[in-house]
Amino acid sequence: MSAQMHPRRKTVFLMYHELGRPGLAAQQSAASPYLVAADVFRMQMRAIRSLGLRGLSVSEAMRYPEEPSVCITFDDGYASDWTAAAPILREFGFHATAYVTAGFIGTPGYLTADQLRELDASGVEIGCHSMTHPDFTVLPDAELPRELGAARVQIEAVLGHGVEHFSIPHGRYDQRTLAEAGRAGFRTVANSRPHANGSATGPFELGRVAIGRDVALVDFVDVCGGRTLWRKQLADGARRNLRGLFGACSALRAVAMPFCCPPPTPRT
Numbered sequence: 001m002s003a004q005m006h007p008r009r010k011t012v013f014l015m016y017h018e019l020g021r022p023g024l025a026a027q028q029s030a031a032s033p034y035l036v037a038a039d040v041f042r043m044q045m046r047a048i049r050s051l052g053l054r055g056l057s058v059s060e061a062m063r064y065p066e067e068p069s070v071c072i073t074f075d076d077g078y079a080s081d082w083t084a085a086a087p088i089l090r091e092f093g094f095h096a097t098a099y100v101t102a103g104f105i106g107t108p109g110y111l112t113a114d115q116l117r118e119l120d121a122s123g124v125e126i127g128c129h130s131m132t133h134p135d136f137t138v139l140p141d142a143e144l145p146r147e148l149g150a151a152r153v154q155i156e157a158v159l160g161h162g163v164e165h166f167s168i169p170h171g172r173y174d175q176r177t178l179a180e181a182g183r184a185g186f187r188t189v190a191n192s193r194p195h196a197n198g199s200a201t202g203p204f205e206l207g208r209v210a211i212g213r214d215v216a217l218v219d220f221v222d223v224c225g226g227r228t229l230w231r232k233q234l235a236d237g238a239r240r241n242l243r244g245l246f247g248a249c250s251a252l253r254a255v256a257m258p259f260c261c262p263p264p265t266p267r268t
């Protein structure tokens with residue numbers, strides 16, 4: 001049968017942040033709804049394999065292979081990308097993309113330059129997650145090149161090769177952000193809108209589903225199969241409407257959290 005008679009399936013892109021070591025998980029998870037214990041992450045990778053899916057990087061997923069798969073991504077550039085996630089991904093033979101915040105490299109809790117190179121050499125694809133993790137919707141025009149082009153150049157200088165993929169901090173962006181991402185030479189931009197992606201999805205409009213500490217395994221399995229995304233889309237729409245009505249005040253931040261990155265660790 002021709003390819004037209006078998007439209008390519010959509011791929012769910014998963015969005016992780018930090019993984020926690022078992023001894024630290026309880027304490028840390030109280031502070032971050034996005035911290036997933038390493039053993040829970042391993043269980044989720046096992047579930048992906050049991051479903052007959054493969055874990056792919058963004059570059060691999062963008063080819064939209066016929067083979068059933070999920071795309072695995074990490075935001076912010078936590079040290080746990082190297083210390084916790086990479087070994088588990090290797091156990092399962094899965095690939096992934098780690099979006100790194102350039103200005104956080106070498107600061108407490110985040111990847112050092114050496115770890116970033118080791119992560120890259122281990123086969124985890126490296127992407128960019130801005131320079132300082134700003135809210136792009138309130139960023140002055142003059143600062144856009146630093147947060148996109150300069151951040152890309154800084155990460156490329158550490159790696160010694162090109163970086164093609166960008167993910168949006170806090171999931172908040174506007175058309176200026178996407179235009180500047182194009183000028184900076186990125187090939188794709190991923191946001192935090194919970195939809196699966198297919199060959200008809202614009203490369204600068206890649207949706208992702210946040211996986212936080214409270215995701216039950218049964219729900220994780222449904223998400224990977226794309227079965228419950230409509231519920232998340234309704235919730236996402238409601239949150240965006242609330243933010244549109246009231247602005248991003250602190251009281252609403254808690255409501256909006258499931259679709260934002262956590263606030264960065266205070267810089268000293």
Ligand SMILES: [Zn+2]
Pocket residue numbers: 075076129133168169170261262
């Ligand atoms: Zn982030």
